[in-house]
Amino acid sequence: MKALGKILGLFFLGLLLIVVALLFALTHLFDPNDYKDEIRQIARDKANLELQLRGDIGWSLFPWLGLELTDATLASADTPDKPFADLRMIGLSVRVMPLLRKEVQMSDIRVDGLNLNLQRDDKGHGNWEGVGRPAQASAPQQTPSEPAPSEETPPSQPSDKPAGQPVKLDIDSLTLSNSRIDYSDAQKGQQFTVENIELKTGAIREGASIPVKLSAFFGTNQPVLRARSEIEGQLRFDRALKRYQFEDLKLAGEASGEPLKGKTLNFSAQGQLLVDLAANVAEWNGLKLSANQLRALGEIKARELGEDAKISGGLSIASLNLREFLDGIGVELPAMQAGDALNQFELVSRLNGSSKGMMFEELNLKLDGSNFTGKLGVADVSKQALRIDLKGDKLDLDRYLPPKTQDSAAAARKAEVKDSIAGAGKDGSTPLPNKPTQQAWSDEKVLPVDQLRKLDLQLALSLAQLTYDKHQLSDVNLKANGRGGLITVEEARGKLQGGSFVGSGRIDVRQAEPMLSVEKRVSRMPLEPLLKKDDQPSPIKGLLDLDAKFNTRGNSQKAWIEALNGNASFVLNDGVLVDANLEQQLCRGIATLNRKALSNPPTGKDTPFRELKGSLSVRDGVAHNPDLKAQVPGLAVSGNGDLDLRVLGLDYKVGITLEGDQREMPDPACQVNERYVGIEWPLRCRGPLELGAKACRLDQDGLGKIAARLAGNKLTEKLEEKLGDKVSPDLKDALKGLFNR
Structure with a gap:
């Protein structure tokens, strides 16, 4: 047996040597x-x-x-x-x-x-097309010896054997x-x-x-773009479970090119990646992202992978100087009034979206000291479906608006107004100011028409405090929506120093020329903060009630004003005509009729009034006011005229009637007697709106008619004294009519 085993061992050894030799x-x-x-x-x-x-x-x-x-x-x-x-x-x-x-x-x-x-x-x-498929051989002719396909030939059946293991x-x-x-x-x-x-x-x-x-x-x-990238991590996969993981992923690199405007972006990302094709989900957990100064943490999860994958997760961006970050990646920001705008930015939010767009929900956003909560995002990028629903504590909008500049037309009007104010004086003795002629509005385009035509907008914004054009608004609420080139402002409301406003409107850019309309109601709104400017005070004060409905067309301030049409009614309560004394104007007229010179210099006091009201009919930028009424202590004021909104000028005829107030006048030369009670004293007001009541002067033609009428009344009185009842009523009326012409 040992010999047999030895022989078999030698045999297999020899066979192995033969195989090795053959190989x-x-x-x-x-x-x-x-x-x-x-x-x-x-x-x-x-x-x-x-x-x-x-x-x-x-x-x-x-x-x-x-x-x-x-x-x-x-x-x-x-x-x-x-x-x-x-x-x-x-x-x-x-x-x-x-x-x-x-x-x-x-x-x-x-x-x-x-x-x-x-x-x-x-x-x-x-x-590369065509690679992988067998070459197409020409179809051979069927020979008689080849059996023709028969209906009795059973079709091939799928194998019942289980698929082989990978x-x-x-x-x-x-x-x-x-x-x-x-x-x-x-x-x-x-x-x-x-x-x-x-x-x-x-x-x-x-x-x-x-x-x-x-x-x-x-x-x-x-675009022209260059990037360097390095990826490192631990890859794990299971083909049977269709599960793929990239553990401890580290991505780093830098990019430069046209989109970055010559700047360089250094980026890195870390986290744990998982793709589970069986469950149709993908996850990026423990996400750490950096891009220049930006630092972010978060997680991203996708389900229902495909053309419309559902995405969720969270994102936290640490506080950074957003202006420096955007400049570092080639984003050119427009000029802003505040040089330090966008210096502080911080965000924490949940993510919810799809492959079409992304929403930031449960948002907590901090921007330059302002805090916002709510949600915002793009629901569908292809449709520009913008969704905003935010609440904020405060927002200084002035910081982000373009710096105020003056073109040649604005400078010319400012000079015109300055000359008019300088020549107006305080006592009304100077000549009537000229009508303003310089255009007051810019002709630069305002609306991004092409973008608005594509925009799908849903907006709801609530602010506890809003600063705009140096005005402090509170409890501001804005709701708007838009689609297909029609933007509708459903509600715009807020408060300003005790007053309130509410309005609605629409912007229609579906045609070549934009169309705009607005309805507005203002209640007890202080006028002074709206009209006051840095270089001059407000010409009028008071609490304004206004109901207005306007429409216009165009795409610039100038075009909007020139095409403005609509109607409005207004009431101004508890007001003051600043640095303009109607009593002094009236005193000058009475002194003229009394043939006396004023002995006291003008006091330059304001004129208070209880109420100023009227209606406006606006046609092509000119507002006609046929029924101006004002209640001044001891005086009744009425008038009519036009407000040329194109040049911000006024042209009015105003009548002032003494109502029998026996207060002492400021100068002995203009003491009131019973003859002056009930007479309407004429004023003519003309000039820039900035002048207010300082644009008003006594109408000399009208004053002459008053003098003639008073002279006729005095002659009639003397005739009555001489002739008594011998003068017929018809003759009295004829004498009065002669002097009243």
Whole structure:
């Protein structure tokens, strides 16, 4: 038995030596380079691939089935003269015995100098198209000897055998170096490049963590952009469960180019990535993001992966100087009134959206000392569906508005107003000011018409305090919506120093020329803060009640005023005509009729009034006021005239009637007697609105008629004294009519 065992051992040893010798002879005596033509033909027939092997083919058979190719090119057999890939070297080897168990155990896979040049021509055809499908052979003619298909031939049935298990991978490492990918599209003129690709992995085994490190340079021409990026982490996958993880992901790099306007963006990201195709979800947990000064934390989750994936998560952006950050990535901000605007920005929010858009919900936003809560975002980017629902404690809007500048027209009007104010004086003795002629409004475009036509807007804004044009508004609420070029302001309300306003309106940009309309109601609104300017006080004070309805067209302040039409009614209560004394004007008229000179200098006091009211009918920028009424202690004031809103000028005829007030007048020369009670004293008011009542002067023609009427009354009285009842009533009336003309 021992001898038999020894013989069998020697037999198998000899057999093994023979096999080894045969394999040695096969790998050393057989040269695969002799079969390059056959290999190329197989590539054409099986994969429609044109393979050029310029270098030698190296190979091994056992225990590793190894292959090494050098200096090879690949092209579609449809376009063999246009290679889409060339390769300096690829080397790989597989253990033979595990293959029998459907296990792939490979040593290091090395790829060096791989260049992919993918091109799509002006007809949309790619130079890689057709690769992978077998070459189309001509259909052979059916011969009589070949049996014709018969209906009795049963169709092939699917196999009842269970699908085989996926091949188990076991690769020591994968190395890709000195590689490049170029893509160009002649139709769109686009080019994309990935160069200096360096990829290194550890052992690739399913279910185990695979160390991965990748670096590359990216470039595009539309827009011109250059970027460098490095990715590092632990890759884990399970093909049976369709689950893929990238643990401890670290991404870093920098970018520059046209979108950044010559600036450089340094970026990095960290976190844990998971894609579960079976559950149709993806997650990025423990997200840490930085971009220049920006630092953010968060998490992102996507479900129902596909064209309309649902996205949720959270985001927190640490406080940063937003102005410096935007400048560092090439964003050119418009000039603002405050040089330090956008210096402080901080955000915490939940994310909720889809592949179409993103909403920031449960938002907590801090901007330059203002705090906002609510939600905002873009529900659909393609439709510009903007959604805003915010509540804030305060907002100084002036900080973010463009600096106030004066063009030549504005400067000319300012000079005109200044001359009118200087020439008006305080006692009303100067000549009547001229009508203003200089345009008061800018002709620069205001509305971004193209953007508004595409905008889908839903806006709800509530502010405890709003600063606009140096006015402190409170309890401000604004609701608006828009779609298809029609923007509707459903409500705009707020308060100003005890007064309130509420309004609505719409902007219609569906046609070539924008159309605007507004309805507004103002209750007990103080006029002084609205009319006061830095270089001059308000010409009138009081609490305004206003009901107005206007419409206009155009896209500039000048066009809006010139096309303004509508109606309004107003009441101004508890008011004051500042630095304009109607009593002094009246005193001057009475002194003239008394033929006495004023002995006291003008006091320059204001004129208080209980009520000033009337209605306005606006046509093409000119407001006609036919029924002006004012109640001044001891006086009744009425008038009519026009407000030319185009040049902010007034032109009025005003009558002042003594109501019998026996108060002492400011000068003995204008003491009132019973003859002056009930007479309407005429004033003419003309000039810039900024003058207010200082634009008013006694109407000399009207004053002459009063003098004639008073003279007629006095003559009639004397005749009555002389003749008594002998004068007929008809004669009295004729005498009065003679002097009243």
